[in-house]
Amino acid sequence: MADKKNHDEHLERITNQLAESVLGLSDEAIIAETTETGADPEQEAERTRLVLRQASKALDNVNKRLSNLGHTINPNYWWPGPGEYHNNCRSCGSLVSLTTATGEMQGDAFDAPCTESGQYAIRRREASGK
Amino acid sequence: MAHLLSMIDTRPQFEPPQPPEPSLPPTKSINASSKSALLVENDESLLNFLRRSLKDEGYAVRTASSSEEGLRLYRDCAPFNVVLIDYCVPQSNGVEIDYCVLQTNGIELAMAIRDINPSQGIIIAAFDYQNSGEVPRPRELMHIPLLIDISKFQLRSLLEKIDVDRAIEALTPSELLRLQQFAAFRVRGLGRAARGRTGEDLLAEALLGTLIGAEVTGKGRHWNKDVDFVQHLTGAMRSISSCWKRQFKEKEAYLISELPLHDVEEQRDSLLENVASGDPAADQCLIEKDERDRVLTIFKADPEATQVLHGLLGSLRKNEIMSSYRLDEKKYAAAMKRIRVKLLGRRNGGGRGEKHGR
Numbered sequence: 267m268a269d270k271k272n273h274d275e276h277l278e279r280i281t282n283q284l285a286e287s288v289l290g291l292s293d294e295a296i297i298a299e300t301t302e303t304g305a306d307p308e309q310e311a312e313r314t315r316l317v318l319r320q321a322s323k324a325l326d327n328v329n330k331r332l333s334n335l336g337h338t339i340n341p342n343y344w345w346p347g348p349g350e351y352h353n354n355c356r357s358c359g360s361l362v363s364l365t366t367a368t369g370e371m372q373g374d375a376f377d378a379p380c381t382e383s384g385q386y387a388i389r390r391r392e393a394s395g396k
Numbered sequence: 397m398a399h400l401l402s403m404i405d406t407r408p409q410f411e412p413p414q415p416p417e418p419s420l421p422p423t424k425s426i427n428a429s430s431k432s433a434l435l436v437e438n439d440e441s442l443l444n445f446l447r448r449s450l451k452d453e454g455y456a457v458r459t460a461s462s463s464e465e466g467l468r469l470y471r472d473c474a475p476f477n478v479v480l481i482d483y484c485v486p487q488s489n490g491v492e493i494d495y496c497v498l499q500t501n502g503i504e505l506a507m508a509i510r511d512i513n514p515s516q517g518i519i520i521a522a523f524d525y526q527n528s529g530e531v532p533r534p535r536e537l538m539h540i541p542l543l544i545d546i547s548k549f550q551l552r553s554l555l556e557k558i559d560v561d562r563a564i565e566a567l568t569p570s571e572l573l574r575l576q577q578f579a580a581f582r583v584r585g586l587g588r589a590a591r592g593r594t595g596e597d598l599l600a601e602a603l604l605g606t607l608i609g610a611e612v613t614g615k616g617r618h619w620n621k622d623v624d625f626v627q628h629l630t631g632a633m634r635s636i637s638s639c640w641k642r643q644f645k646e647k648e649a650y651l652i653s654e655l656p657l658h659d660v661e662e663q664r665d666s667l668l669e670n671v672a673s674g675d676p677a678a679d680q681c682l683i684e685k686d687e688r689d690r691v692l693t694i695f696k697a698d699p700e701a702t703q704v705l706h707g708l709l710g711s712l713r714k715n716e717i718m719s720s721y722r723l724d725e726k727k728y729a730a731a732m733k734r735i736r737v738k739l740l741g742r743r744n745g746g747g748r749g750e751k752h753g754r
Contacts, residue, residue, distance in 0.1 A: 276688040276709050278641070281585030283708045284739065287732050288577045289630060293570035299733060300573050303741040311569035314576040317596045318564045321603040322557070344608050348643060349601075351608055366604045367597040 324369025331371060332362065336380035357382035433478040435459045436466030446480055453555040454621070477558070556619070557607055563625040564603075571626050575599060577740060578630050582637040584739070587687060589644035602632035694738060700731040 288296065300307040332339060337355040339362055344351045352373075353362040360375035433455040437443040443459060450457045458473055460466035470476070567575075579595030579602075586593075605617040606628065617632045619625070688709075695701040700723060707717030718728050 277587055277691065278585035279711060280688075280691065280705060280708045281581045281739075284732070284736055285578045285581035285585070288574050288581065288736065289626075291574070293568070295733075296570045296573045296577070299737055299740075300577075302737045307573060308569060310576060311572035314572040314596075314599065315564060315567060317599050318567075318603050319561075321600040322561055322564065322607060324604060325557070325607050346605075346608075351604070364604075366601040367593060369600075369604075 337375045431455045432476045434476040589641045704731040
């Protein structure tokens with residue numbers, strides 16, 4: 267049984283060490299290595315930045331879409347699931363799910379406007395100087 | 397504003413007004429760059445609360461209690477990174493300042509404070525000036541507010557997001573490549589546990605976890621600004637990939653336990669055997685053994701790389717590998733490089749974004 271566990275861990279051990287070794291490379295070395303793999307370092311770097319930007323945008327999109335539908339979530343109540351984060355509209359209780367890898371939005375909250383959103387409507391105030 | 401003040405005072409999250417606090421010492425990393433905020437608000441309690449929140453996030457805060465004063469500060473001290481304006485500060489309409497803000501490049505967040513909901517704390521309308529394409533003329537803007545509950549955590553999350561977005565833009569090409577390759581190797585090591593996910597998926601999850609961590613500090617992967625952003629993301633990726641592996645093993649162990657094990661002599665299912673096993677399934681072992689052998693075969697003609705791989709398999713550290721196989725620093729580094737390039741090159745050969753563990 268020990269051998270089985272070893273097989274399971276061997277590859278992981280190698281690749282994790284390789285991952286750690288990447289962090290110690292100089293700027294020139296990492297760019298040179300990327301070139302040697304046949305990829306364009308600049309293109310690869312920008313592609314990676316895009317991945318990060320898109321992930322950041324995913325959360326914005328959720329907030330904006332919920333806002334347009336009148337839902338209000340408590341940002342303190344996100345809870346993680348496998349590959350997803352979940353929340354509920356605190357007015358109507360509809361479910362909000364965000365798939366982390368794709369930024370995909372799911373749940374009842376995206377299907378219909380909040381039925382209880384009236385109580386959170388903004389009361390327009392007159393400017394005190396007017 | 398008097399009724400608003402009384403509402404605020406009833407909220408537990410708002411502390412009583414305090415005298416202005418001394419500026420926080422600058423922290424390393426992103427906070428080291430000067431971040432400035434303009435706060436236009438005539439409600440003293442709210443002003444203090446917002447000022448504290450902004451200062452906690454490392455902002456140098458300028459405050460004004462009227463529109464005119466705010467405009468003067470804005471003209472004299474712009475650009476600001478963040479501008480918070482009460483929609484109805486005395487003497488003028490906050491929209492006018494909004495309009496000035498709209499003209500300025502480099503602003504990262506501007507909000508007009510619209511109203512206060514006594515049951516929820518403060519609700520404000522916020523306009524994201526970064527997404528200028530989505531921002532219509534100021535007056536129309538007032539009718540399509542993005543509702544923000546500006547409880548302390550929410551404001552913090554907005555400010556954190558600015559920092560994270562700024563850090564993403566500040567990443568150098570070599571830092572981005574390090575992140576990419578780190579993610580690729582971590583996912584490759586997961587084998588079947590990757591369940592079709594790529595290095596990019598891992599990186600995206602680390603970032604999203606960071607942003608949600610800004611909101612859910614206890615559960616998420618909050619970015620401590622004293623830590624370098626690359627270091628933070630690699631730490632998050634280590635944690636997430638380990639979590640994926642653990643979840644995969646738990647699920648698999650559960651599935652194995654669900655297989656009916658037949659007791660030949662007793663002709664009934666053995667309850668004793670029907671217990672979740674922590675050991676990997678036989679087919680998984682074979683696949684991973686094959687993959688390990690495949691990696692070793694790639695470097696068959698490269699004795700130094702093979703030695704380094706055997707050292708890594710034996711959990712030896714760099715110095716131990718070097719002394720065990722009599723490799724000097726240069727040879728060790730060269731062998732590691734050949735391994736990385738060949739494995740990443742093979743990945744590239746199979747197409748970028750190759751799915752693992754299918």
